[in-house]
Amino acid sequence: MTAILALDQGTTGSTALVVHRDGRVLASASREFSQHFPAPGLVEHDAEEIFRVTVDVAREAIAAAGELPVGLGITNQRETVVIWDRATLEPVGPAIVWQDRRTAERCQELRDQGHEELLRSRTGLVADPYFSATKLEWMLREPRLRWRAETGELAAGTIDTWLIARLTGGRTHVTDHTNASRTLLYSLDRRDWDPDLLELFSVPRLLLPEIVASSGTVAETEAVHFGAALPIAGIAGDQQAALFGQGCVRGGMAKNTYGTGAFLLMHAGRERPPAAPGLLTTVACGPRGEPEFALEGSVFIAGAAIQWLRDGLGIIASAAESEALAASVPDSAGVSFVPAFVGLGAPHWEPAARGTITGLTRGTTRAHLVRAALESIAFASAELLAAMERTGERSAARLRVDGGATANDWLMQFQADVLGRSVERPDVIETTALGAAALAGVALGVWSSVEDFGAARRFVRFEPGMEPDVRERKLAEWRRAVGAAVAWARG
Numbered sequence: 001m002t003a004i005l006a007l008d009q010g011t012t013g014s015t016a017l018v019v020h021r022d023g024r025v026l027a028s029a030s031r032e033f034s035q036h037f038p039a040p041g042l043v044e045h046d047a048e049e050i051f052r053v054t055v056d057v058a059r060e061a062i063a064a065a066g067e068l069p070v071g072l073g074i075t076n077q078r079e080t081v082v083i084w085d086r087a088t089l090e091p092v093g094p095a096i097v098w099q100d101r102r103t104a105e106r107c108q109e110l111r112d113q114g115h116e117e118l119l120r121s122r123t124g125l126v127a128d129p130y131f132s133a134t135k136l137e138w139m140l141r142e143p144r145l146r147w148r149a150e151t152g153e154l155a156a157g158t159i160d161t162w163l164i165a166r167l168t169g170g171r172t173h174v175t176d177h178t179n180a181s182r183t184l185l186y187s188l189d190r191r192d193w194d195p196d197l198l199e200l201f202s203v204p205r206l207l208l209p210e211i212v213a214s215s216g217t218v219a220e221t222e223a224v225h226f227g228a229a230l231p232i233a234g235i236a237g238d239q240q241a242a243l244f245g246q247g248c249v250r251g252g253m254a255k256n257t258y259g260t261g262a263f264l265l266m267h268a269g270r271e272r273p274p275a276a277p278g279l280l281t282t283v284a285c286g287p288r289g290e291p292e293f294a295l296e297g298s299v300f301i302a303g304a305a306i307q308w309l310r311d312g313l314g315i316i317a318s319a320a321e322s323e324a325l326a327a328s329v330p331d332s333a334g335v336s337f338v339p340a341f342v343g344l345g346a347p348h349w350e351p352a353a354r355g356t357i358t359g360l361t362r363g364t365t366r367a368h369l370v371r372a373a374l375e376s377i378a379f380a381s382a383e384l385l386a387a388m389e390r391t392g393e394r395s396a397a398r399l400r401v402d403g404g405a406t407a408n409d410w411l412m413q414f415q416a417d418v419l420g421r422s423v424e425r426p427d428v429i430e431t432t433a434l435g436a437a438a439l440a441g442v443a444l445g446v447w448s449s450v451e452d453f454g455a456a457r458r459f460v461r462f463e464p465g466m467e468p469d470v471r472e473r474k475l476a477e478w479r480r481a482v483g484a485a486v487a488w489a490r491g
Contacts, residue, residue: 003065005072005230006442007054008433009159010096010238011080011260015055017430018065019437021446024455025428028056036094041101041342047082050159051166055225062226064298070352072221073234073440075241075432076159076355078182081132083149083156083207089170092145092154095162096135099260099300101133101343104351110134114301115125115200122187122194124272124281126349130298132158134203139187140202146235149207156207158182160235164219167232172219175209177291178240181283186211186274188281191291213290214240215439234439236285238432239263243294244285245435246400246426247454254388254396257432258405261345264384265364266396267295278347278387287450289439297346297384298305302377303405309373315366323408326371334359336481337372344485347387352489358481377405378415379478385419398422400459402431409462417466418475424459 003026008015013032020026033053062068079098084091096102096475109128110116119127129135136156140146148154155165161175180186180193185203187194191211198205212218214236220229236244239257245267246255251269255260267284270292275281306319316322336358338344343351357372370442385396398421406412406429416423428434438453440446447453465476 002339002446003067003069004437004444004446005062005069006433006437006440007058007074007163007228008238008430009050009054009074009076009163011077011099014050014057015430015433016054016057016061017433017437018061018069019434019441026067027061028061028430029064041104042095043099043342045080045097047084047091047095047162049205050095053164054163058226068226068228069230070446071217071231071233071444073436073438073441074160074232074237075236075436076163076179078158078179078237078239079132079205079407080159081135081139081156082159082162083145083154084165086153086155086170089166093139095159096139098130100135101129103129103138106134106137107351115450118196119184120275122197123181123184124188124275125182125184126280128349129351130345131182131184131195132396133203136203137201142224147274150204152206154207155209157209160237161209164232164235167221167225168219170220173209174212176212177236177283178214178285179235180211180235184236185320188283194335213289214285214291215443217443219435231444233443234289235253235434236435236439239296240282240284240294241439242432243267243401243435244289244450245431245438246402247450248400249285249287249450252396254385255400255402255431258302258377258401258403260302260304262299262377262381262382264297265294266388268272268295273366275389276387278349279384280346285439289442295388297387298369299377299380299384300342300345301339302380304341304404305337305376306405307371308339308341309370318491320373322370323410325367326374326410329365329367329371332369332372332375333364334361335364335368335372336477337369337376338481338485339373340485346384348482348486350489352484353485354489356481356485356488358484373412374408375414376478378411378418379475381415381419382475383478396421398424400424400426402426402429403465404429416462416464418471420464420468420471422464423462425462429460441450
């Protein structure tokens with residue numbers, strides 16, 4: 001048999017899949033790791049714990065599959081950054097997570113100084129704490145660390161780079177174009193680190209990894225980790241991996257991943273699309289994993305809102321309970337929930353926003369609040385797709401979906417209703433990991449193409465059933481609630 005190991009290192013946990021040549025998932029394993037919140041708005045991870053958990057789930061999946069994969073692909077939470085000692089491979093501090101807001105003031109300063117247009121034109125991104133550059137700048141504020149970075153003692157990178165460094169014993173320091181494009185340091189046109197941006201953020205070039213193809217053998221793991229040296233042949237940021245895994249490799253094809261956040265990407269093809277207000281331009285993978293382009297919108301809090309109802313408020317015992325509760329009431333009884341716990345992402349980009357609940361009455365029950373939380377995920381996603389289509393460049397006939405929250409049939413049907421178009425859910429919803437497997441497997445000849453890889457996939461389709469006037473009224477209520485959150489943030 002021929003199989004690929006896919007490592008999916010996410011925001012709250014790591015997952016490993018062993019994917020057979022015929023498309024079957026032979027085995028999988030998942031495990032959560034610690035989340036650290038040292039102060040409001042600050043989010044950190046222990047990079048060593050991430051590595052240990054990722055290796056553990058990989059070993060567990062390989063053992064359960066009963067065969068050694070021929071190679072592996074890696075996909076990862078994007079924008080989260082680590083700095084480590086090149087010699088010892090020990091992190092010099094915590095990993096700063098993409099959700100972290102500690103550099104919000106610095107981002108405002110960049111906007112005030114007129115750098116926003118430079119950032120937008122070079123990177124396709126905006127000045128927001130979400131991205132990696134201001135995190136690295138903040139980490140290097142300590143003079144001793146900066147000196148070590150400038151002399152080459154330290155290495156830095158996103159989580160893909162960190163895992164590869166550890167798996168190869170420090171021999172390989174690389175990232176791919178999709179992850180590099182999320183740093184605010186990468187030029188979309190040059191497809192390389194941008195010297196002007198490195199200077200703007202005072203990030204030494206020596207600190208950063210080499211940029212390599214998303215599909216292609218770049219290194220071998222040390223045999224100690226998995227029982228043999230395995231080629232690392234696929235790398236992509238989680239959302240671009242999901243786009244590839246869904247087979248969305250040509251212009252106009254779109255997918256939405258529902259995880260901690262919700263991330264909607266529309267493939268834009270080989271040519272860089274015009275800048276779209278409130279949206280990002282990013283690197284996506286073409287049919288062979290080559291760098292092409294996509295429009296992206298990011299909702300920072302999606303599934304995490306349901307986790308908050310469970311862990312923070314204690315009004316549900318499990319995320320699965322939310323489906324029955326939402327269906328138990330005919331509507332949210334006027335309640336709107338904008339879960340901007342770490343600010344608002346696209347298309348608003350307001351880091352000072354915070355969670356807002358409007359429309360509460362004495363008749364509000366936990367079922368109404370749970371329904372409003374689920375509705376918020378669908379509304380925010382619909383807002384992103386509408387913004388993409390307003391550019392006039394592309395229109396998506398349907399939306400493919402993946403991620404843990406897509407197991408909620410009620411949410412998927414409501415998403416189709418508020419989009420007014422079909423929503424397609426694959427039989428395997430761990431599409432992020434499947435994308436990593438596909439990138440590696442195409443490079444290693446396990447599959448001849450991404451179409452060959454996707455031939456075994458089957459989809460459940462949700463068709464819209466909401467009247468257009470009802471849809472527009474509900475979306476207007478949502479926009480009003482978001483306006484309240486933005487107005488509060490801006491005083």
